[in-house]
Amino acid sequence: MTTELTTRDWHARAAALKYATGHFIDGAHVDARGGGRFTVVNPATLAPLCEVAAGTAADIDRAVASGRRAFASGVWRRMAPRDRLAVLSRYAQLIGANAERFALLDTLTMGKPIRDMLAIDVPSAVQTFTYFAELCDKVDGAVTATASDAFHYILREPLGVVGCIVPWNYPLLMASWKVAPALAAGNSVVLKPAEQSPLSALLMAELFIEAGGPPGVFNVVNGHGEATGKPLALHGDVNKIAFTGSTEVGKMMLVYAGQSNLKRVSLECGGKSPQIFLADLEDLDRAVNYAISGIFGNMGEVCNAGSRLLVDKPIAEAFVARFVELGRDAYRPGDPLDPSTNLGPLVTAGHRARVVSYIERGRKDGARVEFGGDAPALPGSYVNPTLFSGVDNRMTIAREEIFGPVAAAITVNGLEEAIRIANDSIYGLAASIWTRDLRTAHTAVRDLEAGVIWVNCFDHGDMTQPFGGYKQSGQGRDKCLESLLSYTQTKSAWVHLG
Numbered sequence: 015m016t017t018e019l020t021t022r023d024w025h026a027r028a029a030a031l032k033y034a035t036g037h038f039i040d041g042a043h044v045d046a047r048g049g050g051r052f053t054v055v056n057p058a059t060l061a062p063l064c065e066v067a068a069g070t071a072a073d074i075d076r077a078v079a080s081g082r083r084a085f086a087s088g089v090w091r092r093m094a095p096r097d098r099l100a101v102l103s104r105y106a107q108l109i110g111a112n113a114e115r116f117a118l119l120d121t122l123t124m125g126k127p128i129r130d131m132l133a134i135d136v137p138s139a140v141q142t143f144t145y146f147a148e149l150c151d152k153v154d155g156a157v158t159a160t161a162s163d164a165f166h167y168i169l170r171e172p173l174g175v176v177g178c179i180v181p182w183n184y185p186l187l188m189a190s191w192k193v194a195p196a197l198a199a200g201n202s203v204v205l206k207p208a209e210q211s212p213l214s215a216l217l218m219a220e221l222f223i224e225a226g227g228p229p230g231v232f233n234v235v236n237g238h239g240e241a242t243g244k245p246l247a248l249h250g251d252v253n254k255i256a257f258t259g260s261t262e263v264g265k266m267m268l269v270y271a272g273q274s275n276l277k278r279v280s281l282e283c284g285g286k287s288p289q290i291f292l293a294d295l296e297d298l299d300r301a302v303n304y305a306i307s308g309i310f311g312n313m314g315e316v317c318n319a320g321s322r323l324l325v326d327k328p329i330a331e332a333f334v335a336r337f338v339e340l341g342r343d344a345y346r347p348g349d350p351l352d353p354s355t356n357l358g359p360l361v362t363a364g365h366r367a368r369v370v371s372y373i374e375r376g377r378k379d380g381a382r383v384e385f386g387g388d389a390p391a392l393p394g395s396y397v398n399p400t401l402f403s404g405v406d407n408r409m410t411i412a413r414e415e416i417f418g419p420v421a422a423a424i425t426v427n428g429l430e431e432a433i434r435i436a437n438d439s440i441y442g443l444a445a446s447i448w449t450r451d452l453r454t455a456h457t458a459v460r461d462l463e464a465g466v467i468w469v470n471c472f473d474h475g476d477m478t479q480p481f482g483g484y485k486q487s488g489q490g491r492d493k494c495l496e497s498l499l500s501y502t503q504t505k506s507a508w509v510h511l512g
């Protein structure tokens with residue numbers, strides 16, 4: 015059993031692992047047109063891992079043309095929905111059956127603990143494809159209430175070729191959140207993974223063929239943002255860009271759409287999610303434990319990380335003291351291939367430098383480091399989990415997305431001030447409220463400006479939950495039926511009977 019493997023076993027498997035490093039176009043692994051390659055580095059060692067095909071506009075053209083041919087042929091979009099459902103269900107099972115390979119590929123490229131890959135990312139990707147597979151034959155058009163001289167019906171059709179551009183923090187899972195609904199709706203896909211974590215996408219595309227998916231329906235082009243993502247987002251024959259990544263790059267997607275063919279754009283961007291802990295919360299330790307995992311899990315490289323802890327004055331001191339006791343050693347940096355490790359390296363040395371500079375900025379601005387604030391003596395791009403107390407919401411560490419294991423505790427005076435400070439952010443991805451009072455909880459749900467609100471928990475959910483942001487955290491929703499519909503368009507047919 016995978017779960018019983020030792021660190022040594024995982025290293026042996028990593029060393030023996032075979033994987034593709036090109037693009038995947040028209041059902042086959044191919045090299046970049048110009049032959050270019052770039053180096054992918056293992057963040058746990060900072061040693062080069064492999065060389066991967068560097069996509070250019072020529073590769074994007076080839077992949078989009080392949081997707082368009084498949085779409086025009088009708089081989090996927092006109093397949094009986096029940097048959098599409100069967101392919102995607104088989105595909106979900108194949109992803110699960112390849113859990114170990116997916117786990118290794120993402121762990122080796124972006125540093126996530128292997129146990130998180132096996133416990134969270136892979137099962138969640140399987141759930142994603144299962145959920146959207148099941149929707150294939152359950153999304154209907156409509157007949158509307160017209161006068162008797164007309165018959166009006168509404169068809170729901172796929173868009174065409176969808177470009178998916180995704181980040182490195184959950185490489186398999188973020189790709190799944192885009193690719194699954196796009197495919198279930200009958201579209202063709204061109205996926206551009208993050209340059210830091212390109213390998214699992216190639217395995218995804220390969221397994222789609224094994225599941226019975228037609229060639230050309232699911233293509234992958236690797237490469238950097240400017241060289242590869244930009245020509246995809248600017249492409250005149252792409253009907254939608256489904257983007258997950260930073261707010262800064264998300265804004266560019268809207269520009270590219272405007273500069274090209276007015277393609278649809280959905281954006282899942284950054285966050286600075288507040289967690290409000292009121293004095294009447296029921297169980298301090300439970301709340302503190304959620305606060306700890308909400309910011310240190312996945313090395314804090316989580317879009318909805320609970321990075322701002324807004325703690326009610328009467329419990330502020332006790333909360334911070336308990337966070338120090340329970341949180342200081344809860345996440346220990348270690349080899350991500352060790353099944354007991356729960357904190358891997360940050361994705362790159364450059365990202366570590368960025369996180370460290372935020373920690374320095376927090377110190378300079380007068381916040382107090384309760385623990386962490388430095389890097390462990392390990393060869394990879396690690397940062398120790400860090401708690402700042404005495405933070406003011408105007409400080410940079412409370413305003414900008416750090417995307418690392420850095421928590422900022424801010425003392426607030428009651429619900430009203432907590433909500434005002436929570437909403438004082440350009441972001442609005444997620445928030446939580448911890449209270450025993452029903453009225454307080456619902457008031458917070460009403461007044462918090464975020465796409466997801468958790469009450470007395472954090473980061474809970476399933477596939478029925480719309481996931482996405484208010485304000486500059488994005489537009490559009492992943493997961494849920496709404497997501498599937500966003501990969502379709504309606505066609506109105508008005509039949510004259512008079």
Ligand code: NAD
Nearest residue numbers: 180181182207208238239243244259260263282283284317
């Ligand atoms: P990023 O914006 O730098 O990159 C995301 C993707 O966009 C990558 O594939 C990258 O190559 C590509 N890209 C970069 N520049 C581009 C350009 N000019 N044209 C086209 N494509 C371009 O983000 P990142 O550092 O990879 O990921 C971290 C960010 O992702 C964080 O801000 C995080 O909050 C966000 N994120 C959001 C969600 C969500 O659901 N809201 C989920 C995960 C991550």
